[in-house]
Amino acid sequence: MLHRNSIRKYGRDNIARTATGCGSPSTKGKACRGRSLPVMLMLAVWLALVGAMGWAIADEKGTKPPRPDDRTLELGRLVYEQNCAICHGTLGGGRGMPSMMLRIKPRDFRSGNFKFRSTPTGSLPTDADLFETVSRGLRGTGMIGQEFLPEGERWAVVAYLKTFSERFEREKPQAPVPIPKPPPRTPELIARGRELYQMAECFKCHGAEGRGDGPSATDLKDDWGYPIQATDLTRPPKRGSAPESIYRTMVTGLAGTPMPSYEGALSDEEFWTLSFYVASLNTGVLSARQRREEAAGQHVLRMHGGRGPGMMRRMPMMR
Numbered sequence: 002m003l004h005r006n007s008i009r010k011y012g013r014d015n016i017a018r019t020a021t022g023c024g025s026p027s028t029k030g031k032a033c034r035g036r037s038l039p040v041m042l043m044l045a046v047w048l049a050l051v052g053a054m055g056w057a058i059a060d061e062k063g064t065k066p067p068r069p070d071d072r073t074l075e076l077g078r079l080v081y082e083q084n085c086a087i088c089h090g091t092l093g094g095g096r097g098m099p100s101m102m103l104r105i106k107p108r109d110f111r112s113g114n115f116k117f118r119s120t121p122t123g124s125l126p127t128d129a130d131l132f133e134t135v136s137r138g139l140r141g142t143g144m145i146g147q148e149f150l151p152e153g154e155r156w157a158v159v160a161y162l163k164t165f166s167e168r169f170e171r172e173k174p175q176a177p178v179p180i181p182k183p184p185p186r187t188p189e190l191i192a193r194g195r196e197l198y199q200m201a202e203c204f205k206c207h208g209a210e211g212r213g214d215g216p217s218a219t220d221l222k223d224d225w226g227y228p229i230q231a232t233d234l235t236r237p238p239k240r241g242s243a244p245e246s247i248y249r250t251m252v253t254g255l256a257g258t259p260m261p262s263y264e265g266a267l268s269d270e271e272f273w274t275l276s277f278y279v280a281s282l283n284t285g286v287l288s289a290r291q292r293r294e295e296a297a298g299q300h301v302l303r304m305h306g307g308r309g310p311g312m313m314r315r316m317p318m319m320r
């Protein structure tokens with residue numbers, strides 16, 4: 002409610018100021034207010050025309066972009082600036098001030114590369130994928146779930162963060178990779194999973210016992226240039242511990258990281274076998290490092306989030 006009110010206020014003030022110069026001290030007063038109505042009307046008609054033309058052109062080419070209305074984007078911008086910009090940067094560059102405290106750096110949204118998708122490798126994520134990440138957060142990282150935000154605000158912030166990458170204007174996300182029904186979990190399935198884990202060479206990065214210490218796991222870098230570790234599979238994974246989540250990670254890969262997609266390389270049954278095996282390695286206990294990352298995220302939320310004092314939100318070096 003608070004956000005919506007402030008939008009209305011922001012919108013009105015802004016249009017009045019830019020259209021008539023009423024904000025300047027010399028034009029304050031009645032005469033100024035009288036002039037603003039026709040100017041605003043003309044502005045509204047012009048905006049509507051330009052909007053309709055853009056839409057018609059987009060339609061003709063058959064590449065209709067998702068069209069969140071201006072109010073949604075404006076709400077998204079407010080939610081973003083109050084809750085996300087501190088880490089992800091006002092311009093989405095991922096260089097917020099707390100990134101110094103975080104070993105796993107906040108995402109740079111400009112490339113349009115997202116790790117946690119339901120869509121095939123190379124595709125953009127769906128809105129639902131982004132909504133899920135924002136709501137649930139990523140375990141063991143500074144990305145804390147934002148379920149305290151009303152749902153409408155979470156959808157709005159998703160629409161807004163897509164504006165940082167022009168890929169979302171040019172491309173559409175592909176259809177999510179279907180995940181079939183799981184087989185029953187049996188001891189034989191887990192034993193077979195252990196073999197598959199070796200055969201599919203997961204051990205090369207994740208280590209023979211899944212501790213993230215495989216022979217190829219040294220000096221790995223992500224596409225944003227930061228060092229990255231192969232996940233210690235005895236700890237809760239970022240996307241959550243359910244076998245379905247592990248299935249999704251294997252079949253889609255994690256864009257921007259060395260974690261490849263195995264789509265087409267393994268059968269549905271093999272995916273499930275591996276997923277159950279990997280899930281069985283998970284002790285459910287966060288490592289000290291994961292706890293530190295989450296604590297840093299919680300601290301930022303308390304100090305600078307929408308409900309905190311928020312004093313460091315708009316510093317130019319945090320973009």
Ligand code: HEC
Binds near residue numbers: 105
């Ligand atoms: C305390 C810092 C912090 C705050 C605040 C924060 N994030 Fe993040 N966010 C991160 C980090 C760190 C990652 C990277 C995790 C990784 O790469 O594993 C991330 C990743 C993401 C991703 C990318 C997931 C992917 O699939 O690659 C999205 C989307 C995202 N954040 C959205 C948001 C939104 C929206 C908000 C505000 C409502 C927000 N974040 C607030 C730290 C933060």
Ligand code: HEC
Binds near residue numbers: 116202205206232247
């Ligand atoms: C070339 C190295 C490499 C290989 C091979 C590899 N992975 Fe990964 N994997 C990674 C890296 C690096 C990450 C960490 C990504 C991150 O945290 O952003 C990862 C992450 C994961 C995650 C955690 C996702 C989450 O939610 O945090 C799972 C589960 C996983 N891999 C399973 C597997 C399985 C199963 C195999 C074999 C079929 C495999 N990986 C093969 C490098 C690899």
